[in-house]
Every structure is written in C-alpha cells, then in structure tokens.
Amino acid sequence: MASTQLTDEKAIVTSGARPGVTLAAVSVVQFMVSLDLSVVNVGLPEIGSGLGFSEVGLTWVIHAYALTFGGLLLLGGKIADRYGHKRVMLFGLGLFGLASLVGGLAQAPGQLVAARAAQGIGAAALAPAALALLASTFPGGRERVKAFGVWSAVNASGGAVGVLAGGLLTQYAGWQWVMYINLPMAALALALAWRGIAADRPAARRGRPDVLGAVLATAGAALLVFGVVRTDRYPWSSATTLGTLALAVVLLVAFVYVEKTTSRDPLIRLGLFANRSVAGANAYTLLFGGAMASALYFVSLYLQRVLSGSPARTGVEFLPFALGVVLGSTLAVKLGYRFAPRTILICGGLLAAAGFAWFGLMRAEGTFLVDVLGPSIVSSVGIGLCLAPAVSIATGGVAPGEAGVASGVLNSTRQIGASLGLAALGTAAADRTGRSVTPQALSDGYALGMTAGAVILAVAVLIAVVVLPRPQRPGTDKAGVG
Structure with a gap:
C-alpha cells in the first residue's frame, strides 16, 4: 500500500x-x-x-x-x-x-x-x-x-x-x-x-471530433422540446406542431446515421447501447432527469405564487430538499456495500415516486409544514439514492476504455431528459391552469405536474426491473456503487 x-x-x-x-x-x-x-x-x-x-x-x-x-x-x-x-x-x-x-x-x-x-x-x-x-x-x-x-x-x-x-x-x-x-x-x-x-499533453488524435453529430443531436432535441412547449398555442394535431416534431425526428435520425457512417471520431459508439446495463441506466436516467427538473420548477413556483412566500423564505424552505439529496447520496454509498446498485436504484425510484405523489396532493390553502416538508424529505432522499447507482450501472458493464464515454452519455441523457420532461409536464400544468392566476388554478396545475412526475418515476422503476440485468448470484448483490 x-x-x-x-x-x-x-x-x-x-x-x-x-x-x-x-x-x-x-x-x-x-x-x-x-x-x-x-x-x-x-x-x-x-x-x-x-x-x-x-x-x-x-x-x-x-x-x-x-x-x-x-x-x-x-x-x-x-x-x-x-x-x-x-x-x-x-x-x-x-x-x-x-x-x-x-x-x-x-x-x-x-x-x-x-x-x-x-x-x-x-x-x-x-x-x-x-x-x-x-x-x-x-x-x-x-x-x-x-x-x-x-x-x-x-x-x-x-x-x-x-x-x-x-x-x-x-x-x-x-x-x-x-x-x-x-x-x-x-x-x-x-x-x-x-x-x-500544468499544461497537459493532448491525447493521440484518432480523427476530428464529430461536430456535425453534436449539432444534429442538440438541434433535434431542441426542436422536440420546442414542439412540445408550443402545444399551449398550437394543438397536437396542428400542422405547426406535427411539422416541428417531424423535423425533430428527422434530425435525430440523421444524427444516428452520421454516428454510424462518419469518418470522424464519433460522439457515441452506437453498439454501446446493446449492453443492457447501459441502455437500461440511460432510459431510467432520461425519465428520472425529467421528473427531477420538474419537481424543482413546480415546487419553487408553488411556494412563491400559491403560498406567497418571499424568495428568501423559499430558499430556506428548499433546504430540506437539497439536504435530503445529500443524505440519500451518502446512504447510497453505505448501502452499496450490502446491496447491488440495481436494488438501490429501484428502491430510490420508488421512494422518489412516493414523494412526488405526495406533492400531487398540494392545496391552494396549504402550508409548508403540511404540503411541502414531508414530500420534500421523502422524494429528495429517494433522488439521492439513485444518483450513484445509476452511474455505477451505466459504467460498470462496459470496457475500461469506454467508461468515460458511458459516463458522458449518462450526463447528457440526464440534461436532455430534464429539458424534455419539463417541457411536457410544464405544458400539461399550464394547460390545467389555463389563463387563471388564482392560487387554486395554479396549485391544480402544479399538482398535476407532480403527479405526472410520480407516474414517470414509476415507469423508470419498471424499466429498471425489466431491463437491467439481475445479480448473477446472492453474493453479487453485495457489489458497491462506487
């Protein structure tokens, strides 16, 4: 040593x-x-x-x-x-x-x-x-x-x-x-x-970076979000919405084609997703990221626009949520010595979904202690439990030379999932609220968004159960998250 x-x-x-x-x-x-x-x-x-x-x-x-x-x-x-x-x-x-x-x-x-x-x-x-x-x-x-x-x-x-x-x-x-x-x-x-x-030496150059692929992926995801967000003005069946979404799909298909055929250094080796651990962890994280971003958005607006809290008070009232994530992350490391990452991921997702469903009961005449504190603690601890196991699963089943790429893909998936999820749930909440700015209308919209987030997390857990490989034997269930 x-x-x-x-x-x-x-x-x-x-x-x-x-x-x-x-x-x-x-x-x-x-x-x-x-x-x-x-x-x-x-x-x-x-x-x-x-x-x-x-x-x-x-x-x-x-x-x-x-x-x-x-x-x-x-x-x-x-x-x-x-x-x-x-x-x-x-x-x-x-x-x-x-x-x-x-x-x-x-x-x-x-x-x-x-x-x-x-x-x-x-x-x-x-x-x-x-x-x-x-x-x-x-x-x-x-x-x-x-x-x-x-x-x-x-x-x-x-x-x-x-x-x-x-x-x-x-x-x-x-x-x-x-x-x-x-x-x-x-x-x-x-x-x-x-x-x-100190200045570091660049790695051996295997080809120029795939800039076109990055542009296609980002533009496709942005148009997808834009199309969903604009449904507050243009119905899903309108030519504007259908055209925007169709163009987004075309760009994303073009991205896949470029990744398969480019002579440059591709952003992603598509064969990586043939690995069930990589595919399952990224599908889980896509949904997880969307639900988490929506929670931060809706709860912040609920505290200020419905409960009439000041920004400073809202910051203080958000602390239990932030500290709960820290606590959950710490617990994930400790539990990782006894249980497999898959097990922790499933339990954390279920806990977060329960917290989101609790948030879905928020009322216009609610209070921080009754309507926010409890679900904040439950959902945030669940979120914290999921962070490290998701990374462990996504990177643990790949060759050492691709671990960095797998980690990068997971982080990209989380960010894009956050945007897509917030677009879908934010639009649904705004549709429920309508043009009204009364506390009752606003709380109804935010509650719908949080309930939908709970459903998304439940689907993510189902993906983890079905797609992620089980530990091969009882002893494997003691693999750590690190």
Missing part, C-alpha cells in the same frame, strides 16, 4: 502538476456548475415578472441551459481530449463567466435565454475537462479517493447552497444576482487554473 501511494505521488510530481491547486480549481468549477443548476430555480418567479416571460416561456430559462449542456457535453469531452484539458477548461470558464454577465444584464426574455444557452456551451466544455484534469492529477491510491471525495462533497453542497443563495440574492439584491454570482467563482477558478495547473 505504501509503495503504491509513493508511486502515485511520484507520478503527480513528475507530471508537473500541483495537486492542491488542481483540486481547488476543479472544486470551484464543480461548485459553480452545481450551484447554477439550483440558484436559478428559486429566482424564476422574479425573473418571469421582471422580464415579461409567459408561464410556459419561463421554462426556456431552464431548457436553454440543459439542452446545450447535455447536447454538447460529449463533444466537449472529445475536444478537451484533443486540444488539452487545461486549455479547454480555461475557454469554458471564460465563456461561462461572460455569459453569466450578459444574462444578468438582460432586458428581454430572448437575451436571457441566449445567455443561458451560452452558459450551457461553456459548461459542456468546462465540466468534462475539469473532471479529466482531476483524474489525471490523482491517478490512483488514497489521494485519488480523497480527491474524488472532495469533488463529490462539493457537488452536493453546491446544490444546497444554491437554493439558499438564490432566495437571498433574489429578494435582497435582485434576480440578476443569480447570474452575477458566477462571476467571482469563474474568476477564482481562472486564476487558480492559469497559474497553478
């Missing part, structure tokens, strides 16, 4: 890396990306009223980020491998920070949506490059375990801090600060990475 640790430390030193600075920079990056996902949700009602978003149009503040982030994540990883992780991380940080500044200065809905899309592009370059730098700086041994432990803790704490910071900033400084808050973090990470991280 000692000799292994000494070898790992020697490898770090001879590479020219400064492990502490690299860990600090990557931690700041992950905290910023994680915080951004939650800090905006609490500010949505103020953003909507401040810039004049419609009820359905407001969802594009989430869609724009999720679609570009998820759609370009694999391309970002390929580019980082090709041109150097430090260089691509610096580019991503600069773009993310600039887009945050532009978003805070936005004066119209389209300007903010464009800035959020640019943030997603920056994050798609930033996130895989930062994680790759962490992995290469800490190649193995106890130092690697500690480094990834810090990374996981920062990832979870970013979401928890985000909900509180979002409320406080929105109420006392203005919604613009849910965007501006990224600027000091991006500047700090840039300073740490610029001087403290």
Whole structure:
C-alpha cells in the first residue's frame, strides 16, 4: 500500500502538476456548475415578472441551459481530449463567466435565454475537462479517493447552497444576482487554473471530433422540446406542431446515421447501447432527469405564487430538499456495500415516486409544514439514492476504455431528459391552469405536474426491473456503487 501511494505521488510530481491547486480549481468549477443548476430555480418567479416571460416561456430559462449542456457535453469531452484539458477548461470558464454577465444584464426574455444557452456551451466544455484534469492529477491510491471525495462533497453542497443563495440574492439584491454570482467563482477558478495547473499533453488524435453529430443531436432535441412547449398555442394535431416534431425526428435520425457512417471520431459508439446495463441506466436516467427538473420548477413556483412566500423564505424552505439529496447520496454509498446498485436504484425510484405523489396532493390553502416538508424529505432522499447507482450501472458493464464515454452519455441523457420532461409536464400544468392566476388554478396545475412526475418515476422503476440485468448470484448483490 505504501509503495503504491509513493508511486502515485511520484507520478503527480513528475507530471508537473500541483495537486492542491488542481483540486481547488476543479472544486470551484464543480461548485459553480452545481450551484447554477439550483440558484436559478428559486429566482424564476422574479425573473418571469421582471422580464415579461409567459408561464410556459419561463421554462426556456431552464431548457436553454440543459439542452446545450447535455447536447454538447460529449463533444466537449472529445475536444478537451484533443486540444488539452487545461486549455479547454480555461475557454469554458471564460465563456461561462461572460455569459453569466450578459444574462444578468438582460432586458428581454430572448437575451436571457441566449445567455443561458451560452452558459450551457461553456459548461459542456468546462465540466468534462475539469473532471479529466482531476483524474489525471490523482491517478490512483488514497489521494485519488480523497480527491474524488472532495469533488463529490462539493457537488452536493453546491446544490444546497444554491437554493439558499438564490432566495437571498433574489429578494435582497435582485434576480440578476443569480447570474452575477458566477462571476467571482469563474474568476477564482481562472486564476487558480492559469497559474497553478500544468499544461497537459493532448491525447493521440484518432480523427476530428464529430461536430456535425453534436449539432444534429442538440438541434433535434431542441426542436422536440420546442414542439412540445408550443402545444399551449398550437394543438397536437396542428400542422405547426406535427411539422416541428417531424423535423425533430428527422434530425435525430440523421444524427444516428452520421454516428454510424462518419469518418470522424464519433460522439457515441452506437453498439454501446446493446449492453443492457447501459441502455437500461440511460432510459431510467432520461425519465428520472425529467421528473427531477420538474419537481424543482413546480415546487419553487408553488411556494412563491400559491403560498406567497418571499424568495428568501423559499430558499430556506428548499433546504430540506437539497439536504435530503445529500443524505440519500451518502446512504447510497453505505448501502452499496450490502446491496447491488440495481436494488438501490429501484428502491430510490420508488421512494422518489412516493414523494412526488405526495406533492400531487398540494392545496391552494396549504402550508409548508403540511404540503411541502414531508414530500420534500421523502422524494429528495429517494433522488439521492439513485444518483450513484445509476452511474455505477451505466459504467460498470462496459470496457475500461469506454467508461468515460458511458459516463458522458449518462450526463447528457440526464440534461436532455430534464429539458424534455419539463417541457411536457410544464405544458400539461399550464394547460390545467389555463389563463387563471388564482392560487387554486395554479396549485391544480402544479399538482398535476407532480403527479405526472410520480407516474414517470414509476415507469423508470419498471424499466429498471425489466431491463437491467439481475445479480448473477446472492453474493453479487453485495457489489458497491462506487
């Protein structure tokens, strides 16, 4: 053990890396990306009223980020491998920070949506490059375990801090600060990475990155979301909706064709999905991501628009949900020494579905203690239980050389699922609410969205039961989630 640790430390030193600075920079990056996902949700009602978003149009503040982030994540990883992780991380940080500044200065809905899309592009370059730098700086041994432990803790704490910071900033400084808050973090990470991280050598080039495939996948997913969202104005049977959805399908089919025939380095080896673990975990995560994004959206609006809570109070009331995710993630690691990831994934999905169904009972005359606190704890612990097992299943059944790709596919699936799920459930909720803005009409719409989320999670659990392979023998059921 000692000799292994000494070898790992020697490898770090001879590479020219400064492990502490690299860990600090990557931690700041992950905290910023994680915080951004939650800090905006609490500010949505103020953003909507401040810039004049419609009820359905407001969802594009989430869609724009999720679609570009998820759609370009694999391309970002390929580019980082090709041109150097430090260089691509610096580019991503600069773009993310600039887009945050532009978003805070936005004066119209389209300007903010464009800035959020640019943030997603920056994050798609930033996130895989930062994680790759962490992995290469800490190649193995106890130092690697500690480094990834810090990374996981920062990832979870970013979401928890985000909900509180979002409320406080929105109420006392203005919604613009849910965007501006990224600027000091991006500047700090840039300073740490610029001087403290050694330039890394790009990987051997196997062909140019498949930019066309990334564009087709992102455009197809965006049109699919756009078509669903627009059903509030154009019925499902209208030529506009059918034409938009048909074009989305054409683009996605073209993406599959390009991946099969391209002479460039493809984003995805399609044969990867022949593996039941990969296919099942991604199908589960697609549905799971949609339900989770919808929960954050509906509960934030319910607390502020129905229960008349202030943004700061909403941030505090969201803390049990955020901390429940942290608790569930911790439990997943502990339970992983006794049960298979598949078992934990199924149990976590059922628990989350129960919490969502409980949320579906929310009332116009409700209270935080009766209508929000209980389902927040139940659903968030279930969500936390699902995170690590999904990654373990999606990456554990593939060759070591494809584990990184499988992880990237899973992250892309989660982001795209979040956008698609929010589009479908947000439109259904808006249809139930109609033009009314009374607490009763709004709560009816949000309750419908949460109930539909519970059904989606139940379908995800069914997929896990049917598609994911069972442990081969009782002893296998003790495989960990890590």
